[in-house]
Amino acid sequence: MLSNVFMPSSAAEAAGLLLDGGWLLGGGTVVMPRVNTGAVPVSRLICLNRAGLTGITVNGGTVSVGAATTLGAVGADDRLSFLRPVIRSIASPPVRNLATVGGNLFVAQPYGDLAVALLALDARVEVVRAGGTRELPVGEPVDPAEVVSAVRFAVPAGAWRYRKAMRRKHNSAAIVTVAAAVTVEDGLVTDARIALGGVAPRPMRALAAEQALVGAPLDRSSVEAAAAAAHEGTAPFDDPYASAWYRARVLPVHVRRALLGEQ
């Protein structure tokens, strides 16, 4: 049973409150369903929506997004139009008006498609704890006493690809999500970061697929080699959306389609 909902005015204040236990409350899309059914194992919620963590700044090609910024705000920002397909593939517009960028890093698979995109973008996560701030690569574990305050990434200089296979066109969880940032120079791939969702307990980099691309032209033959390598390190699971077998079966198809920009 909840005894208090705190409204800290900064991330540092939130981190201080977290030392005495409780859950962080972002947009409420994950926490409130449990509050509504009384299934909250904590007595304190620490809400981040008045903690000064909203807003998007773009400086040159470098983007910083406050952790409490909603997915809807990201999707509406013309400076981040490359992320619009990612945002539009997540939940529904009303839920996106609540769900936050920071929260998306912590939702269970097969949700968390923005987290997959941020992994492909090599994003950095700023976290605040009582007495300090640090930055770490997205995907690295955050201490329970830390508050994610912002994510930072560069607008991809090369090709940006995103594809999410789902049961319906809108508002459905991932069967497989593929996000990729690929740089091609003089006809050859010099850098490739491919991230996958829906095929492991956490979003993951497809390192073998990346290696298959680097040094080769971004053409059908190298992309098919990368797609074939994409299963390495995956641990697909069964859920109401798809079986592990199906996810493994269609993963290379969606990696190929994403990298070649096919429909």
Added chain:
Amino acid sequence: MVSRIVSLAVNDREQEFIVHPGMSLLTVLRDVLGLTAAKRGCAQGACGSCTVLVDDRPVPACLVAVETVEGASVRTLEGVGADGELDEVQSAFLDDFATQCGFCTAGMIMTAEALLAEQPAPTRADVVEAISGNVCRCTGYEPIVTAILDAAQRRRLRDGRPA
């Protein structure tokens, strides 16, 4: 337990009430203020039947802890239309037979109001995307989509825009 006094502008009227920790906006609307148009369907943000506008944006009211939106402006279906007259969205839903059991209707209309405020001339695909979080378990989506497009046209005519 730390209960709080929260004030909201609900349908342009200042309202003040006491809330328990974690009480949802939907509970306040229905059980405290008696505004029962927004429906309690899934209580987890998946069905859209409780959709209301908070600071002009559609959100599932069941996912909003009301003490976290102190001072916000909230619009529910009761605050749509003026002087007892139906607005374009409501009348299009009526004329185009877009309601069956009616449970999803309030959420559908609030989502449509938000869409039309932002996009006066949506395409059919825009409407389908906009209502992708609103479940109609009578599965009457086609007349709902048609009614929203019809409402958009009625409103454009009202506003003297090209139909």
